[in-house]
Amino acid sequence: MGTAIVYYSMHGNSELVAEKIAAKLDADMIKIEPDKAYPDKGAKKFLWGGKSAVMGEMPVLKPYEFDASKYDKVILGFPVWASRPAPPLCTFLNEHKGQLKGKKISVFACQSGNGAEKAFERIKKQIGIDAFEAELILIDPKTRVKADNDNKIDSFCQKVLMTPAS
Numbered sequence: 001m002g003t004a005i006v007y008y009s010m011h012g013n014s015e016l017v018a019e020k021i022a023a024k025l026d027a028d029m030i031k032i033e034p035d036k037a038y039p040d041k042g043a044k045k046f047l048w049g050g051k052s053a054v055m056g057e058m059p060v061l062k063p064y065e066f067d068a069s070k071y072d073k074v075i076l077g078f079p080v081w082a083s084r085p086a087p088p089l090c091t092f093l094n095e096h097k098g099q100l101k102g103k104k105i106s107v108f109a110c111q112s113g114n115g116a117e118k119a120f121e122r123i124k125k126q127i128g129i130d131a132f133e134a135e136l137i138l139i140d141p142k143t144r145v146k147a148d149n150d151n152k153i154d155s156f157c158q159k160v161l162m163t164p165a166s
Helices: 011-027 042-054 087-098 116-127 147-161
Strands: 002-007 028-031 071-081 106-110 136-138
Touching: 002 087, 011 028, 011 071, 011 106, 011 136, 011 147, 042 087, 071 087, 071 116, 087 116, 106 116, 106 147, 116 147, 136 147
Parallel strands: 002 028, 002 071, 071 106, 106 136
Antiparallel strands: none
16 A cells, blocks of 8 residues: 555645655655636736635546555645635545545645645545644745755654554
């Protein structure tokens, strides 16, 4: 059994983190994307993305492959929008909620401000779990490079590795 990193990334922050984690854990990366891209610049970005997150929209996703039976650990990665997980992740969770039962779930969030803790609570509630095996929050890791980001990623990976397989 292996580890999957399921992530959505608009500007490359979550993808950068997913790549670093995948390299350390020898994990499979599964990128999810909405069928219709969100605006990624200016006021439209915040209006459409924020509205979608707050309204609990679940966009149709482009085709991707995820076979839950191949994994005992699943890491979810996403940007935080309005203190919520980005809507494409919510769609994935809705589509695979039953398949995630019994898996060791960890999360990482990239944000510009705050709200990741609230987003984590929403995910726990959506998939029906009490806690994650590991959690990681980074502030714009692609554009605000900080020396301790790699240390935080290392610590996150150690927690994932220490979690016994199901």
